[in-house]
Amino acid sequence: MSTNKSLRAQVLDLAVNEELTIPVTLYGYTTIRSYASELGFAANRKYKTSRNKEARTYTITRIL
Numbered sequence: 001m002s003t004n005k006s007l008r009a010q011v012l013d014l015a016v017n018e019e020l021t022i023p024v025t026l027y028g029y030t031t032i033r034s035y036a037s038e039l040g041f042a043a044n045r046k047y048k049t050s051r052n053k054e055a056r057t058y059t060i061t062r063i064l
Contacts, residue, residue: 011039011047014062024056032058 005013007027010020022032029051036047046064051057 007035008039011036011060011062012043014047014060016062016064018062020060022058022060024051024058027058029058032060036060 007022014020027035029049033049036049039045040047045062048061048063050059050061052059
C-alpha cells in the first residue's frame with residue numbers, strides 16, 4: 001500500500017480486476033468492507049473484499 005495516497009484515492013485508481021492489499025494492522029475488516037461498498041456506490045463501481053488470515057491482510061478487488 002502506498003503511503004503517498006489516501007486509501008480512497010488508491011481504491012478509486014483501481015482498474016477492473018486490479019487488487020489492493022492492505023495490512024490488517026491499518027484497518028478493521030468491517031471498515032474495509034463498508035468502505036469499499038460505500039465508495040463503490042458513490043463511484044458506480046463494484047468491489048469485492050477478502051481477507052488472508054495467514055498473511056494478515058485484506059484485499060479489495062474492483063470487479064466492475
